[in-house]
Amino acid sequence: MADVFIGSCNVGLGLFAARAFGAGERILDFEGPERSDPRDGSPAECNLLQLDVGRYMLPNPPGLFVNHSCAPNAALVGGLSLVATRPIAAYEEVRFDYSTSMLEDPWQMECACGEPGCRGVVEEFGLLPRDDQRRFLAAGHVPDFIAERYARARHEDPAIAVGAW
Numbered sequence: 001m002a003d004v005f006i007g008s009c010n011v012g013l014g015l016f017a018a019r020a021f022g023a024g025e026r027i028l029d030f031e032g033p034e035r036s037d038p039r040d041g042s043p044a045e046c047n048l049l050q051l052d053v054g055r056y057m058l059p060n061p062p063g064l065f066v067n068h069s070c071a072p073n074a075a076l077v078g079g080l081s082l083v084a085t086r087p088i089a090a091y092e093e094v095r096f097d098y099s100t101s102m103l104e105d106p107w108q109m110e111c112a113c114g115e116p117g118c119r120g121v122v123e124e125f126g127l128l129p130r131d132d133q134r135r136f137l138a139a140g141h142v143p144d145f146i147a148e149r150y151a152r153a154r155h156e157d158p159a160i161a162v163g164a165w
């Protein structure tokens, strides 16, 4: 039996748990072809996963269908693995915070996650509130290329707000 399935949600299609997952459990690894020119105005651009500065992946299903949430139940670990951040029940939709994996100001998209704490917009990690940046970094939910950029910015001038990258 598959661990996940594709189903309908409030923003179209989404990825759902087919069984319960424990906190910290890996749900899937993103796989797919690389794209170098990501933001071409097509609907697919919202589905790209950033691998590094100027490098993107268009995930194959089922990873393609993982939506963003401002109050997610999963996170991207090691840049490619989707991991539960709290217990997830069977038939619950699985989402992560896209801003943890984006370093490409000024690209953004309107957020329709519908969570009470919704930020209203999905934009790069450098533009997140400082407390959110620290929380995601401490949890290991930020890909290396962004964490290294953050560390460099902080090292060069600790007074600089990372949002000013």
Ligand SMILES: [Zn+2]
Pocket: 069, 070, 071, 111, 112, 113, 114, 115, 117, 118, 119, 120, 121
């Ligand atoms: Zn939101």
